[in-house]
Amino acid sequence: MTAIPVDTERAARDLPDDQPWKRALRRLVHRRGAMVGAAVVLFFVLVAIFAPLIAPYAPIATDWGAVRKAPSWAHWLGTDEIGRDVLSRVMFGARASLEAGVVSVLISLSLGIPIGLLSGYVGGLLDGVLMRIVDAMLACPFLILAIALAAFLGPNLTNAMIAIGISAMPAFIRLTRAQTLSTKVEDYVEAAKAVGNPHYRIVLRHILPNILAPIMVQATLAIAAAIIAEASLSFLGLGQQPPDPSWGSMLNTAKNFLSQAPWMAWWPGLAIFVVVLSFNLLGDGLRDALDPRHR
Amino acid sequence: MLTYLVRRIAIIIPTLFFVSIIIFGLQQLLPGDPALAMAGEERDPSVIAFLRHKYHLDQPLPVRYGLWAMGVLRGDLGESIRINKPVRDLVLEKLPVTAELAGLALVVALVIGIPAGVISAVKNGTVIDYAANVFALWGLSTPNFWLGFLLILLFSVDLGWLPASGFVSPAENLKQNILTLIMPAFVLGNAIAAVMMRHTRSAMLQVMSADYVRTARAKGLSERVVVLKHGLRNALIPVVTLGALEFGQLLSGAVLTEQVFTIPGFGKLIVDAVFNRDYAVVQGVVLCTATAYIVLNLCADIAYFLVNPRLRA
Numbered sequence: 001m002t003a004i005p006v007d008t009e010r011a012a013r014d015l016p017d018d019q020p021w022k023r024a025l026r027r028l029v030h031r032r033g034a035m036v037g038a039a040v041v042l043f044f045v046l047v048a049i050f051a052p053l054i055a056p057y058a059p060i061a062t063d064w065g066a067v068r069k070a071p072s073w074a075h076w077l078g079t080d081e082i083g084r085d086v087l088s089r090v091m092f093g094a095r096a097s098l099e100a101g102v103v104s105v106l107i108s109l110s111l112g113i114p115i116g117l118l119s120g121y122v123g124g125l126l127d128g129v130l131m132r133i134v135d136a137m138l139a140c141p142f143l144i145l146a147i148a149l150a151a152f153l154g155p156n157l158t159n160a161m162i163a164i165g166i167s168a169m170p171a172f173i174r175l176t177r178a179q180t181l182s183t184k185v186e187d188y189v190e191a192a193k194a195v196g197n198p199h200y201r202i203v204l205r206h207i208l209p210n211i212l213a214p215i216m217v218q219a220t221l222a223i224a225a226a227i228i229a230e231a232s233l234s235f236l237g238l239g240q241q242p243p244d245p246s247w248g249s250m251l252n253t254a255k256n257f258l259s260q261a262p263w264m265a266w267w268p269g270l271a272i273f274v275v276v277l278s279f280n281l282l283g284d285g286l287r288d289a290l291d292p293r294h295r
Numbered sequence: 296m297l298t299y300l301v302r303r304i305a306i307i308i309p310t311l312f313f314v315s316i317i318i319f320g321l322q323q324l325l326p327g328d329p330a331l332a333m334a335g336e337e338r339d340p341s342v343i344a345f346l347r348h349k350y351h352l353d354q355p356l357p358v359r360y361g362l363w364a365m366g367v368l369r370g371d372l373g374e375s376i377r378i379n380k381p382v383r384d385l386v387l388e389k390l391p392v393t394a395e396l397a398g399l400a401l402v403v404a405l406v407i408g409i410p411a412g413v414i415s416a417v418k419n420g421t422v423i424d425y426a427a428n429v430f431a432l433w434g435l436s437t438p439n440f441w442l443g444f445l446l447i448l449l450f451s452v453d454l455g456w457l458p459a460s461g462f463v464s465p466a467e468n469l470k471q472n473i474l475t476l477i478m479p480a481f482v483l484g485n486a487i488a489a490v491m492m493r494h495t496r497s498a499m500l501q502v503m504s505a506d507y508v509r510t511a512r513a514k515g516l517s518e519r520v521v522v523l524k525h526g527l528r529n530a531l532i533p534v535v536t537l538g539a540l541e542f543g544q545l546l547s548g549a550v551l552t553e554q555v556f557t558i559p560g561f562g563k564l565i566v567d568a569v570f571n572r573d574y575a576v577v578q579g580v581v582l583c584t585a586t587a588y589i590v591l592n593l594c595a596d597i598a599y600f601l602v603n604p605r606l607r608a
Contacts (some may be wrong), residue, residue: 132309132310132312132313133313135306135310135313136310136311136312136313136314136316136317136585137313137317138543139310139314139543139585139586139588139589140314140317140318140543140581140584140585140588141542141543141544141546141547141584141585141588142543142544142547143547143548143550143551144543144546144547144550144565144580144581144584145581147550147565147566147569147577148318148321148565148569148577148578148581149321149324150569151568151569151574151577152321152322152324152574152577153324224436228438231438232438232440232551235438235440235551235554236550236551236554236566236569237570238569251438251440251441251444254444255444255555258444258447258448258452258459259448259452262448262452265441265444265445265448268441269438269441269444269445272438272441273436273437273438273441276435276436276438277432277433277436280432280435280436281432284432
């Protein structure tokens, strides 16, 4: 008779008497990709916070004697078309990108979760109407809807964040509704109903905490998408307005000087790529940690 | 089959109705009087009164929606206030350019994404699988406009092999047309290829552990036949539907790609309209893309129904 192989390390990590969140966190810590992603995200958050202290120059300070200079000791990542330091602008640009990523997703969450909970819990005609509206919003391609909203609201970073937040909202409504539908038939929810809990208490105390895990995963991945969307809107001139820096608006300027000053395009693009990749790695890791079936 | 079709089409009607409300509602987001916004620099009261009457701004909101929706149903998407041309004509003029770009991008996505997904699933857990997953993450994380710049720098500025921008109609010069679209199609197809790769890998992993695949192997069929005939043919069924959902991504990406490579398509039309405050064009383009998305998803669902014998039974 052959012995059944036991993964003792995994078994130790998944102790049954542990809280699920602790177990998920322990699984997340063991995922190298997710940890690298988290470290890089943290690095960019620190850069964004301390940009005024660590940036070598002011992001809007021009130097007409150093126009479109290649990377050098004085300007590590070179200068732009009016002599501004690219490194300083990339550092300050992290603020706009991360702010846009987080705020847009918070807008999506603050609207999407209540609507999804309402739709899934109440059901019936309300659910039918809300879902048709969500279908209609999903039918408008994400960036095109964001462009149209930003165009009608007016081009600036705040409106870009609102536009991205509203455009990304349907995915959260769908996800919250689906999770609510499957959770509301669980025994513990039925028990909570049977003892006479009011509806708001059942939704907020018994359903919401149990559906947060997949929403958190989706939110992490949505931050990555929102950062690309903000960069896209700024690239089109519908986000952060000059002279304030954002990675997308820096690329918008860089497109006119591609052959003369390619470094103007390299660094902001690389920054977007690294941050988005890190959020994707973190999101994938979170998904695997919170739902082990994905492993 | 007929019942399924009727039910599926019936769902489209309320969706289209809400799409029309969202798109009509966009105009209401304009701060202040839309007639003033449309009049631009000119604040001549007679011009403003004319615009208000022409666009029914002096009517109550439900009446305005009704008039607008009736116009849309007749194919009247309004008129561009900057070019003085019907929006429908502008859309029809730009559509073939974006359709060609999107079609080529889809070919790139399928040619890269599906084989990469199959190989990754067959070599599950190996270095090849790991490399394919890295490729997918790279594709999902790269902003396509930045990738466009990098390709322009390499293939146009450094090597001089491909034109950096512009568009030549295929009727005018087919070779030049293809040369101008190689980089944009790759840029646009890259992210979709990553998604297709993930879908194909996941579907193949599921299919390859099915009983009928084990039976095919037990019969002594070659691995190539097992993978391609028994595995891929079945794995492609969900990939068709999931792939259709990427059509929206294709259109969104086209806006940026056309901007990077100065291609006069649908995307450039909406961006130019935004900066010209040509709101009827913005509404028209969003309406057309949403309708196209809904129709293509319907086609994908029908295709899914037709190719899956279990659903027909």
